[in-house]
Amino acid sequence: MDFMLIAILSVVEKLQTVTFYFVLNLEWENTFVGWDLQDFCNISKIILPKDAYWSPPIFILERVDGQNSNLDYMAVMHNGSFNFTQPFQVTLTCSLKIFRFPFDTQTCNLSIASFLYPAVTDLVMKTRQTPDEIIRQSQSYFLTDGEWKFTNLSIIEHVEEQGDEHFPVVTYVISMKRRPTLYVLNLILPTCALYLLDMAVLFGPSSLEEKISFQIAIILGSSMLAVILNNILPTSSNKPPVIVVFFLGTFLLMIMAVLDTFFLLHQQHKSLHLDKILRSFQQDGHAELPLRATNHQTTKHLAKEGAQLLNLPKKAQAKGHMAKPHSQAQKRDLFLLLLEKVLLYSHFFLSLFFFAIIFIKWSS
Numbered sequence: 001m002d003f004m005l006i007a008i009l010s011v012v013e014k015l016q017t018v019t020f021y022f023v024l025n026l027e028w029e030n031t032f033v034g035w036d037l038q039d040f041c042n043i044s045k046i047i048l049p050k051d052a053y054w055s056p057p058i059f060i061l062e063r064v065d066g067q068n069s070n071l072d073y074m075a076v077m078h079n080g081s082f083n084f085t086q087p088f089q090v091t092l093t094c095s096l097k098i099f100r101f102p103f104d105t106q107t108c109n110l111s112i113a114s115f116l117y118p119a120v121t122d123l124v125m126k127t128r129q130t131p132d133e134i135i136r137q138s139q140s141y142f143l144t145d146g147e148w149k150f151t152n153l154s155i156i157e158h159v160e161e162q163g164d165e166h167f168p169v170v171t172y173v174i175s176m177k178r179r180p181t182l183y184v185l186n187l188i189l190p191t192c193a194l195y196l197l198d199m200a201v202l203f204g205p206s207s208l209e210e211k212i213s214f215q216i217a218i219i220l221g222s223s224m225l226a227v228i229l230n231n232i233l234p235t236s237s238n239k240p241p242v243i244v245v246f247f248l249g250t251f252l253l254m255i256m257a258v259l260d261t262f263f264l265l266h267q268q269h270k271s272l273h274l275d276k277i278l279r280s281f282q283q284d285g286h287a288e289l290p291l292r293a294t295n296h297q298t299t300k301h302l303a304k305e306g307a308q309l310l311n312l313p314k315k316a317q318a319k320g321h322m323a324k325p326h327s328q329a330q331k332r333d334l335f336l337l338l339l340e341k342v343l344l345y346s347h348f349f350l351s352l353f354f355f356a357i358i359f360i361k362w363s364s
Contacts, residue, residue: 001024001025001026001027001112001125001126001127001128001170002024002025002027002127002128002129002134003022003023003024003025003127003129003134003172004022004023004025004134004137004138004141005020005021005022005134005138005142005150005153005174006021006022006023006087006138006141006142006143007020007021007142007143007144008020008021008144008146008148008150008176009021009089009144011094011096011106011147011148013096013098013101013232013233013234014231014232014233014234015234016093016094016095016096016234017064017091017092017093017094018091018092018094018096018106018108019066019089019090019091019092020088020089020090020092020110020174021087021088021089021143022087022088022090022110023085023086023087023088024058024085024086024087024088024112025083025084025085026055026056026058026082026083026084026085027081027082027083027084027128028055028056028081028082029079029080029081029082030053030054030080030082031080032080033053033076033080033082034078034079034080035078036078037078040078043078044077044078045075045076045077045078046075046076047073047074047075047076048073048074048076049072049073049074050072050073050074050084051072053074053076053082055074055082055084056114056123056125057114057116058112058113058114059112059113059114059115060088060090060092060110060111060112060113061109061111061112061113061169062092062093062094062108062109062110062111063090063091063092064091064092064093065090065091066088066089066090066091067089071085071086071087072086090110092108092109092110094106094108094109096234098233098234098241099239099241099242100241100242100361100362101178101183101233101241101242101243102178102180102183102184102187102243103178103180103362104177104178105151105175105176105177105178106148106175106176106177106178107173107174107175107176108173108174108176109171109172109173109174110171110172110174111169111170111171111172112125112169112170112171112172113160113167113168113169113170114167114168115162115167117167118165118166118167123168124168125157125168125169125170126157126170127155127157127170131153131154131155134153134155135152135153138150138153146179147178147179147182148176148177148178148179149176149177149178149179150174150175150176151175151176151177152174152175153172153173153174153175154172154173154175155170155171155172155173156170156171156173157169157170157171158171186228187225187228187229187243188243188246190225191222191225191246191247191250194218194221194222194225194250195222195250195253195254195351197218198215198218198219198253198254198257199257199348199351201214201215201218202215202257202260202261202344202347203344203348208261208264208265208268209265211261212258212261212262212265215254215257215258215261216258218254219251219254219255219258222247222250222251222254223251225247226247226251229243229244229247242358242361242362245358245361246358249354249358253347253350253351253354256347256350257347260343260344260347263343264336264339264340264343267336267339268336
């Protein structure tokens with residue numbers, strides 16, 4: 001057998017299938033067929049229908065769908081050598097490992113077997129070309145320049161056991177690498193841009209109410225990208241892909257930023273409410289002073305010097321009451337400022353740690 005890969009037509013991650021277009025060449029000898037060149041005008045080759053003589057029945061194990069060409073003819077040589085070449089467009093099942101999507105490399109098997117004739121005794125299948133020769137020939141005829149790039153191929157020849165019988169199987173292990181440019185531009189970079197915008201809003205000079213509205217709008221935009229990703233990836237997987245962890249992590253970090261803003265807004269409103277209560281108490285204390293003055297109108301005959309001496313401690317006490325709430329307000333403002341910086345910088349360093357882990361997983 002000779003194998004040549006022509007194109008990788010499609011890879012469907014949802015269905016775990018891959019569609020190949022390849023050419024398979026079979027060559028065998030039939031000792032009952034042959035002729036003398038001199039008896040037949042030096043004719044060394046003729047073309048006959050495939051059903052005219054025996055041909056090896058082959059079966060592709062991983063095949064779930066596909067179509068064959070209408071080239072049901074084979075070449076017969078004068079020495080009894082038969083040559084049959086046929087292109088195939090076949091959809092195969094393939095266990096796609098999408099943990100590093102979209103920076104993944106996939107390996108799919110294409111196994112050719114014949115379960116009608118036992119191995120060794122009736123039918124033996126062998127490959128004529130080496131893997132390096134097949135790679136060079138396939139890359140020279142490779143047609144598609146799309147999402148997937150054909151990188152490597154290896155051949156495994158083994159015997160399959162079915163009960164008491166053994167059947168020959170030739171497996172072509174095809175390795176292909178995804179070109180991630182489209183996914184980086186459509187999914188990863190927009191998500192990173194939205195997260196940078198969320199961080200800019202979080203560290204920006206806007207009011208807390210405006211920050212919350214901006215952050216919720218950014219979260220809605222990120223959720224739309226997550227819906228697009230959900231339509232690409234398969235629903236069943238033993239380990240979640242890195243890109244899913246990336247989207248989920250950025251979404252949770254955005255939610256944490258909103259919660260931090262809500263917490264700061266709550267503390268700010270709590271501080272303002274406490275200031276209003278203290279001011280109301282202060283105003284009540286000042287209102288009591290005229291009432292006390294009316295109750296002591298009978299003491300106007302006291303000397304001015306004595307009255308001034310009596311009023312000095314009260315003025316000092318009033319100044320003390322005025323300075324105390326002011327210092328408490330300054331302390332609360334300082335506490336809110338310190339709390340905001342702690343939350344912002346802890347969120348920033350947590351984001352750096354998360355993106356560093358994602359980068360390591362994608363590059364490993």
